[in-house]
Amino acid sequence: PPSSAARHDPLAAIHAEIGSLKDSLFQLLGSSHPALDTIAKYYFHAEGKHLRPLIVLLMSQATNGLAGPGWTRAREEALAQSVDDSLTVEGGVLNDWNPEVSGRESGAVTFGEPFRIPNLAPLPPRLKPTLQSLQTSLDDGSPQILPTQRRLASITEMIHVASLLHDDVIDTSPLRRGQPSAPNEFGNKLSILSGDFLLGRASVALARLGSREVVELLATVIANLVEGEVMQLRATSEPERIPTKKGFEDYMRKTYLKTASLMAKSARAAVILGGSGRGEAEWVKEVAYGYGRNLGIAFQLVDDALDFLPPDLSLGKPGEGADLKLGLATAPALFAWEEHPELGPLILRKFSESGDVKMARDIVGRSKGLERTMDLARKFAGEARGMAERLPESEARGALVGLTEKVVDRVK
Ligand code: FPP
Ligand code: MG
Numbered sequence: 001p002p003s004s005a006a007r008h009d010p011l012a013a014i015h016a017e018i019g020s021l022k023d024s025l026f027q028l029l030g031s032s033h034p035a036l037d038t039i040a041k042y043y044f045h046a047e048g049k050h051l052r053p054l055i056v057l058l059m060s061q062a063t064n065g066l067a068g069p070g071w072t073r074a075r076e077e078a079l080a081q082s083v084d085d086s087l088t089v090e091g092g093v094l095n096d097w098n099p100e101v102s103g104r105e106s107g108a109v110t111f112g113e114p115f116r117i118p119n120l121a122p123l124p125p126r127l128k129p130t131l132q133s134l135q136t137s138l139d140d141g142s143p144q145i146l147p148t149q150r151r152l153a154s155i156t157e158m159i160h161v162a163s164l165l166h167d168d169v170i171d172t173s174p175l176r177r178g179q180p181s182a183p184n185e186f187g188n189k190l191s192i193l194s195g196d197f198l199l200g201r202a203s204v205a206l207a208r209l210g211s212r213e214v215v216e217l218l219a220t221v222i223a224n225l226v227e228g229e230v231m232q233l234r235a236t237s238e239p240e241r242i243p244t245k246k247g248f249e250d251y252m253r254k255t256y257l258k259t260a261s262l263m264a265k266s267a268r269a270a271v272i273l274g275g276s277g278r279g280e281a282e283w284v285k286e287v288a289y290g291y292g293r294n295l296g297i298a299f300q301l302v303d304d305a306l307d308f309l310p311p312d313l314s315l316g317k318p319g320e321g322a323d324l325k326l327g328l329a330t331a332p333a334l335f336a337w338e339e340h341p342e343l344g345p346l347i348l349r350k351f352s353e354s355g356d357v358k359m360a361r362d363i364v365g366r367s368k369g370l371e372r373t374m375d376l377a378r379k380f381a382g383e384a385r386g387m388a389e390r391l392p393e394s395e396a397r398g399a400l401v402g403l404t405e406k407v408v409d410r411v412k
């Protein structure tokens with residue numbers, strides 16, 4: 001029997017969802033090119049936290065049905081939206097470059113020749129799950145998550161992993177999710193291309209959700225991730241000369257762009273797909289957005305604090321001042337700088353001289369930097385909690401609240 005802790009774990013109900021997420025992802029990622037197939041799936045094989053899909057699934061559960069009388073129709077529309085998995089069907093259009101596969105469908109294909117289909121078959125009937133069958137699966141006590149919302153959860157993880165593939169190239173990071181990083185294992189070029197491949201597949205899946213608003217939100221997330229990363233690059237090439245409010249605000253903005261934007265906008269998208277947040281319930285979208293935004297900032301602040309911890313394999317990535325080694329001054333260093341002006345020159349030369357990283361870690365260790373970073377993280381997590389608490393009581397809401405505690409208590 002499950003331990004009492006597991007019985008009372010509000011996330012237990014969602015574990016099965018996360019389990020099937022992997023299968024669903026692998027279906028979206030198949031490529032008949034062996035290298036792409038391997039690398040695009042590589043980070044999904046390792047143990048991830050699945051925080052972004054978790055937020056989407058829980059927000060879906062917690063908000064579906066919150067649009068009052070008009071919601072029934074909205075839900076019917078949402079249910080009728082199919083999320084067919086034909087992306088990787090062999091011989092399907094996504095394999096049209098592969099003569100072996102395409103050949104099976106349409107006779108011999110030679111490269112250099114235009115692709116033609118000799119006998120154009122009539123269109124197959126559109127795959128559309130009947131409202132009835134979905135309704136049944138929703139009413140049998142299983143979590144009321146729509147197929148489109150489930151698919152959105154996969155898409156958030158695809159975008160996240162794409163950004164990690166690129167990030168590990170930029171950061172020359174040897175380790176990710178407890179194993180050699182993709183660039184370490186397969187090289188930079190294939191890692192970048194695999195990230196791009198993931199974004200392509202995520203875009204197809206996104207378009208199929210059938211909501212322009214949702215496509216725009218998630219496309220903006222991708223732009224934001226790049227903007228955040230570029231802001232970070234600029235911060236290392238043109239650091240502030242003294243600790244200023246603007247310097248800290250830039251850091252917070254960068255933190256939103258590179259981490260919180262995905263959580264915020266995908267939580268909002270989950271509400272849109274559920275057909276909630278319409279009319280008088282418009283605020284539900286705002287609550288979802290605010291939850292993701294605050295939680296995401298808290299999450300990244302903790303991440304930046306964890307980077308100062310002593311080596312610990314459980315982190316699954318380098319840690320031990322990895323940010324300092326990249327020339328980055330994150331919240332703990334920015335706070336410490338206010339107390340210890342001698343940190344300034346090190347920040348300005350991006351910890352580039354031998355002994356700088358160790359000295360910076362010592363100064364931060366003697367300062368209130370880590371404490372203030374964690375206080376700020378708790379403040380943001382508290383705001384996220386406040387957002388969640390504006391939703392009607394439910395198990396999913398309880399789990400969303402639980403997440404706000406987990407992000408600040410986590411050690412990895
Ligand atoms: C991890 O940060 C990185 C991100 C959260 C975003 C990285 C974004 C890009 C590389 C832009 C390209 C984006 C796409 C969608 C292809 P980190 O380096 O602080 O964390 P880490 O310690 O986990 O490496
Ligand atoms: Mg990195």
Ligand code: MG
Pocket residue numbers: 167170171
């Ligand atoms: Mg990085």
